[in-house]
Amino acid sequence: MNSVxxxxxxxxxxxxxxxxxWFAESFLKGERGGEPCGDSFKRYQLCVQRAIREKDxxxxxxxxxxxxxxxxxx
Amino acid sequence: MVKYFCCAGLxxxxxDQACVxxxxxxxxxxxxxxxxxxxxxxxxxxxxxxxxxxxxTKTSRAPRWMERYLPKHMASKAYVxxxxxxxxxxxTMTTLTWNISHARLMSVEERCVYGINSENSNWxxxxxxxxxxxxxxxxxxxxxEFGLARFKTSVTKTMKGFEYILAKMxxxxxxxxxxxxxxxxxxxxxxxxxxxxxxxxxxxxKKQYV
Numbered sequence: 001m002n003s004v005x006x007x008x009x010x011x012x013x014x015x016x017x018x019x020x021x022w023f024a025e026s027f028l029k030g031e032r033g034g035e036p037c038g039d040s041f042k043r044y045q046l047c048v049q050r051a052i053r054e055k056d057x058x059x060x061x062x063x064x065x066x067x068x069x070x071x072x073x074x
Numbered sequence: 075m076v077k078y079f080c081c082a083g084l085x086x087x088x089x090d091q092a093c094v095x096x097x098x099x100x101x102x103x104x105x106x107x108x109x110x111x112x113x114x115x116x117x118x119x120x121x122x123x124x125x126x127x128x129x130x131t132k133t134s135r136a137p138r139w140m141e142r143y144l145p146k147h148m149a150s151k152a153y154v155x156x157x158x159x160x161x162x163x164x165x166t167m168t169t170l171t172w173n174i175s176h177a178r179l180m181s182v183e184e185r186c187v188y189g190i191n192s193e194n195s196n197w198x199x200x201x202x203x204x205x206x207x208x209x210x211x212x213x214x215x216x217x218x219e220f221g222l223a224r225f226k227t228s229v230t231k232t233m234k235g236f237e238y239i240l241a242k243m244x245x246x247x248x249x250x251x252x253x254x255x256x257x258x259x260x261x262x263x264x265x266x267x268x269x270x271x272x273x274x275x276x277x278x279x280k281k282q283y284v
Contacts, residue, residue: 001100004110004131012112016097019113023124024094028162032122041116048112052129057153058174059114059129065157065170067183 005051011044076207077218079225083200083233087240089165089190092198095239096158096167096188102235107133109151122163128156134176137220143213144179152176165190178209180221202229 003012018037026033052059085092100111108130115127134152136144152175160167167188173181183205191197204225208217 001111002109003112004129005112008112015113020094020097023097024090027124027160028090028093030162036116036118045114048114052114057129059127059153059155062155062174064115064125064127065159065168066155067170067172067181 003048003051004055004057005048008044008047008051011040011047015040015044075214075218076205077222079204079206079222081202081229083202083229084191085198085200085233085236085240086196087198088196089167089188089198091240091243092188092236093160093167095236095243096169098243099235099239102238104231104235104238109133124158124160124162126158126160128158130154130156134173140213140217140220143210149175180206180208180210180217182206182221182225184225 001012003009015037018040022036027036087095099105100108110129110131112129113126114129115125117125119125130153132152132154133150135150152173154171154173154175156169156171158167158169167186169186169188170183171186172183185203187201188198189201191199204222206218206221206225208214208221210217
């Protein structure tokens with residue numbers, strides 16, 4: 001799948017591959033460990049965060065699980 | 075006014091498989107509207123939950139009748155954020171998805187909770203909720219109705235995409251049958267016709283007021 005930053009797709013692919021293996025083989029099996037795939041994540045983030053700034057994508061200041069306030073079930 | 079929608083889904087795979095598939099589900103033959111996908115934040119909490127934020131670019135086509143009320147230069151792409159928490163102890167995955175573009179026109183927020191099915195522990199159930207709102211004066215109800223209809227169509231596509239990826243993970247060669255493709259075409263044509271009818275209806279209504 002393509003990254004929003006055209007130059008980041010290859011870095012993303014590398015990271016995804018590492019993450020998917022760690023997720024299935026370690027994380028879900030209950031192993032506790034440090035940051036998954038740290039180095040490839042850093043490289044990928046440098047690239048994608050730059051792309052987000054350049055494209056002015058408004059992700060700053062958006063709370064985690066952001067708009068999920070108590071919603072009425074109408 | 076917010077439109078609320080709730081439904082349950084079932085995946086005939088274990089919770090672990092569903093979570094693994096969740097991270098690998100793009101691209102699939104039912105996700106042509108998803109153009110890009112990125113992880114922009116990821117952390118493991120002290121209680122060993124995985125929290126992530128995914129940023130997606132999706133195409134967002136407004137129906138004809140709505141177009142006339144929109145700015146001419148409006149982008150046909152929308153940015154969508156999807157936050158998630160995977161809790162391997164409780165065996166739950168909660169996702170929250172919402173659009174950060176065109177949110178005044180229409181905001182769609184979706185929350186899904188993936189858990190182990192209570193009747194068959196090898197299956198995964200999804201509780202899906204959605205809140206659809208619009209702040210366009212005088213048109214919010216029509217826009218919400220449209221949003222809800224489109225949301226329901228996208229749920230079907232999401233589930234099909236999921237099943238496709240699951241089959242692929244299990245080494246099967248998932249094929250989109252001709253019949254399936256034909257059904258989908260027919261559905262899209264019907265949807266287009268419905269929009270056209272709405273368009274005509276709104277024109278007729280407008281004329282009445284002139």
